[in-house]
Amino acid sequence: MAGSANLNVMIKTARAAGRQLAKDFREVEQLQVSRKGPGDFVSRADTAAEQLIREALMEARPTYGFLGEEGEETLGEDPTRRWVVDPLDGTTNFLHGMPHWAISIALEHKGQIVAGVIYDPAKDELFWAEKGQGAWMNESRLRVSARSRMADSVFATGLPYGPSKHLPTELQDLARLLPACAGVRRWGAAALDLAYVAAGRYDGFWERGLHAWDVAAGLIIVREAGGLAEPIDPSGNILEDGTILCANEAIFDQFAKVIRGG
Ligand code: IPD
16 A cells, blocks of 8 residues: 655654664663653653654655654644654653554644554554555554444553542543453553554543644544544544543444543
C-alpha cells in the first residue's frame, strides 16, 4: 500500500528517530534524566529524538508548523498545517528498560488529523493511517476487534501519577469497569494503547490528562481501522481537552456508559 509523499516523510522520520532511540535504549543507564513534575521524566533521549524529528520534518516541509512534547511550538508560514509529535511516548517504560515505547507523528490540516504514524522500534511495528486510506501495521491492514460483549472485552487505560486531580475519577472508573469486563491493562504508552485498539488487541481505551501529541496519530489510526473515538465529555475536543474514549463500534456505547458514569 503506497502512501502520500507526506506519509513517506513521516515514516522515514519515525524510523530514523527509532534507530537513534534504540541505541539510547541499549545504554539507558548512561542517560541524563530530569523531572518535569512528579513522576514525569524527560531524558536526553527524548530531547535528542525531538530535535532529529523537528529538523527532518521542517527540512522536508519548511512551511508547516511543529508542536512537540519537548519544545516550543513553531508556527509555520502555512497556518493550516502542523506536525504534532511525541518523540518518545512511554518515557517511564524506556527509562526503566521496558521495551514498550514509541514515536508518534501526526499531520494536522485545518484542525483535523489527516495522517498518523506510530513506530514501536522494539517490536518493529509501524502503525500508520491516512484519511480515507485505512489503517495499517507494516504491510497488514488493521481492523478493530469485533467483540460486542463487555464480559469478553479487554480495555486499556493510563493511570495518573503524582498528585493528579484525575485519580479519584479514574479509581471510580475502574471500580465500575473491572467487574464488568475481561480485564484492564496499563502499559504506559498512550500512542501504543491507541494503536493496539486499531489492531484489535484491545477492545477499547480511555484516559484523562493527555496532551495532543499523545493521541493525535493514534486517533486517525483508530478511526481508519473502523473504531470510534470521542472525548469523555462528548461536548469537548480530544486534542484540546486531553481526554479520550475509544473502542470498536460494537462495544462503544456500553463502554462509554460505564466510563461516563453509569
Ligand atoms: C505518557 C504515556 C502514558 C500516559 C501519560 C502520558 P510520555 O506519555 O503515554 O501512557 O499515561 O498520560 O503522558 O510522557 O511518556 O510521552
